[in-house]
Amino acid sequence: MAVNAQYLSFQLEAMDVNGNGQIDLNEYTEEYRVVRDRLLKDPDRNNAFYTGAILSFVMALIALSIDLFTTYFQSRTNSIKI
Numbered sequence: 001m002a003v004n005a006q007y008l009s010f011q012l013e014a015m016d017v018n019g020n021g022q023i024d025l026n027e028y029t030e031e032y033r034v035v036r037d038r039l040l041k042d043p044d045r046n047n048a049f050y051t052g053a054i055l056s057f058v059m060a061l062i063a064l065s066i067d068l069f070t071t072y073f074q075s076r077t078n079s080i081k082i
Contacts, residue, residue, distance in 0.1 A: 008039040 015032050 008035055008042075011035050012039065 012032070012035055015027060015029070015035070018027075
């Protein structure tokens with residue numbers, strides 16, 4: 001899918017006739033709108049938020065479990081005696 005997005009980006013860059021990095025009014029065609037819409041509706045691009053949220057949750061869960069394990073282990077070995 002990333003290859004498809006890169007291909008569409010190359011197509012959009014090719015439609016910039018004067019090479020100024022922007023699509024001017026004379027370059028804004030129906031073909032440009034179709035390619036732009038295909039790039040913006042890319043499912044990988046739209047699901048990046050969900051992927052990031054899931055990965056953040058997993059990493060936080062791993063950090064929490066490590067912290068709980070080390071806290072439990074330290075409390076078992078270094079018990080406070082009164």
